[in-house]
Amino acid sequence: HRVQPGGGHRPTALSADAWDVDVSAVAFKILLVGGGISGFLTVLFAATLAYQGGGVGTWFWQLLCGVVFLWFLVSARGMLSSRGFLFDRGGFYARPRGEVFGVPWSEISAVGVGPLPPVQHRRPIVPDQRHALEIYPSDPGFAARHPELERWRVEEQPSMPGLPGERYRFHLPPVGRLPKTLESAVQSVAPSKWVGHYRRQLPPPQQ
Numbered sequence: 001h002r003v004q005p006g007g008g009h010r011p012t013a014l015s016a017d018a019w020d021v022d023v024s025a026v027a028f029k030i031l032l033v034g035g036g037i038s039g040f041l042t043v044l045f046a047a048t049l050a051y052q053g054g055g056v057g058t059w060f061w062q063l064l065c066g067v068v069f070l071w072f073l074v075s076a077r078g079m080l081s082s083r084g085f086l087f088d089r090g091g092f093y094a095r096p097r098g099e100v101f102g103v104p105w106s107e108i109s110a111v112g113v114g115p116l117p118p119v120q121h122r123r124p125i126v127p128d129q130r131h132a133l134e135i136y137p138s139d140p141g142f143a144a145r146h147p148e149l150e151r152w153r154v155e156e157q158p159s160m161p162g163l164p165g166e167r168y169r170f171h172l173p174p175v176g177r178l179p180k181t182l183e184s185a186v187q188s189v190a191p192s193k194w195v196g197h198y199r200r201q202l203p204p205p206q207q
Contacts, residue, residue, distance in 0.1 A: 018088035019185035041065040109138040114200035
């Protein structure tokens with residue numbers, strides 16, 4: 001790969017030990033397996049209702065399978081957009097929609113994965129927003145140097161002592177081994193930047 005890091009850096013050739021973590025492939029597997037099963041059951045229950053009739057139980061399962069099928073479709077959105085992350089000893093590269101935005105490790109203070117519980121503040125969490133890769137900048141001038149990453153920037157209470165409140169959050173598919181794969185990638189090329197898995201806390205809803 002040849003990528004163009006942000007902030008005016010020259011194009012950089014990724015090293016041979018680079019990691020390419022393909023989020024789109026994981027999303028496709030989610031749709032193929034989970035969506036296929038739930039879609040088949042939705043059609044099966046619909047056919048049963050059409051040809052044999054059914055009681056409340058059949059209607060309930062048909063509706064439930066339909067909702068699950070739609071959930072898989074929503075969770076797997078963007079699977080054809082070549083979404084993912086690249087890691088090498090030179091830096092971190094986000095590949096959101098086929099574009100590649102790079103940041104050298106010298107501008108990153110920490111990298112971690114922050115999950116949310118299924119329910120927080122008495123409100124359910126959307127499945128495709130429960131897990132996220134988070135990149136913490138090393139200095140306050142990061143945002144000005146990398147305006148291309150602005151749409152992923154969030155400011156919340158620090159998730160761990162010593163981490164800043166400002167971070168760049170990239171949501172992950174709700175199932176799969178992506179968090180472990182991302183951990184292996186960062187530990188392989190920049191182990192000092194990895195801070196682990198931690199529980200995120202959303203800001204409480206305004207009264």
